[in-house]
Amino acid sequence: MRIGLVCPYSFDAPGGVQFHIRDLAGKFLELGHEVSVLAPADEDTPVPDYLVSVGGALPVRYNGSVARLSFGPVVAAKTRSWLTGGNFDVVHIHEPLAPSVGLIALMQSEAPVVATFHSAQLRSRAMQLGYPLARPGLERISARIAVSEDARRTIVEHMGGDAVVIPNGVYTQVFATAEPADRWRGTPQAPTIAFLGRLDEPRKGLAVLAAAAPAILDAHPGARFLIAGKGDMSEARELLGDRAGALEELGPITDEEKASMLAATDLYVAPQLGGESFGIVLVEAMSAGASVVASDLPAFRRVLDDGGSGFLFTTGDPDSLASTVIGALADPAEMQRRRAYARTAVGRFDWDRVAARILDVYAMVTEHETAEPRSLLGRLFRRGEER
């Protein structure tokens, strides 16, 4: 199958959507499909062979924040030639409503279009105009995919219609087979508790963990907190005062280090305050065999099967976090039981399964494509002749 993937965000600063597309393309290639990815990327950004760049992206103020997007006549022309040259069986556009190359591809594509919606918060003007009459282009999408139940609800509420939920994929084997690093391995006297995420972004919740740390240290004086991610953690240190030594700052870590840290640590804590539509790190931690302690956001509840695969605490409440961590450490048998369940439960997020489900969607939109999608005008005149 010839598959065209379109990414609206620039590969210069990769985020969740870009990684998803990169992994998906890799999986499709492995399965023997022809794949091309159209995305913004600067000339000097190293990109995979299958990626076609529409050129650099511009930081634009849109919908209240600054996003790096691509648009304009050059982008439109490149998109057109990519679509024509690729002769795709299906064009899969991610975040099609972002005013970038995805929206341009949507309006130009002659092939059936599949769209994936990643975000759960699309309260933009574009979404309010989601009504079909006001929002041309939506009728061109043959199949909508939402990455989570929350993203799906956003679509149902703001755009009408429905979407199928297919979660983001994770190469669970990479994490399941990762070599645990001894320096991050916990002992009964000194359990390790890991955090991963931007340190100075309040939404990621490091402050919640730091506020819970004293109570955890009271119960487990030897506990070590492994704090990985970009940013400044002086605020968190201040919260702990003279016990700040328990916080080990790892700084930004590589993918390999992340896998070996998750494989070694006793607990992985996800204290996010909101704005998460999926929670991919939770799945990675579960695959690696860490016990997950997460805030009870709807997205996290679903990933953790309502606590079956981990431990949930009240979002933003340090006391609840502390008691959950202490309770979990006090019952190793229960931790073991939930970890074992988690290892099988992550199967539904594995790329093998996820890619197969996406290919099912492609099959559904390509199977009975209208034989010759002649234009409305052409058919009107043709009908006149036949009569």
Place this chain on the structure above:
Amino acid sequence: MSGAEITLVVIAAVALAGFLLWRIAQRLDRLHQRELSSRATLDAQLVRRAEAAAALAESGILDAASALIVGDAAWRAAVEARRLVGDDTGDPASTDDARGQAESELTQALRAALGGAQDQAHLAAEPGGEELLERLAQANYRVQLARRFHNDAVVQIIGMRDTTLVRTFHLAGRAKLPQTFEMDDALTVQVGSARP
């Protein structure tokens, strides 16, 4: 403004209005095309699911009574029920209802015959059982997909045709107003590693 100028403005306004109406008609047309193809896909997937169910019934891994009931339901769904495409003899609404009824009965028969996760594990252990269950699981998942995509197109068409502009100017032409395809497609088949 002279008479000629007024005429020009009026002509321009009419042309613009005509163009905008044309664009709406075009979009509606595209939606109707999509609805036709998603309907054909749904029909094909339903037949494939019934075939998968029939193969399961013939395989001998089900108990005798289940095999008979599933086989009968599959036959009614795949062969006797009205086709969703290429059958212009009846009223499409009643065709859809009858077909939906037959397909729901097949789902219910399968649900009863397959039982819970434990029962399915036993079925999968039979020779060839694993493949048959996987085939059925995939066929049923694809039916769910096809139905959702089809209904999605239908809902968009209904929403668009309900607007004053479309009704006043008959922008939908003679295209029939489609309706969503309703059936019970909730079937849990445990596959691969999900099986206990």
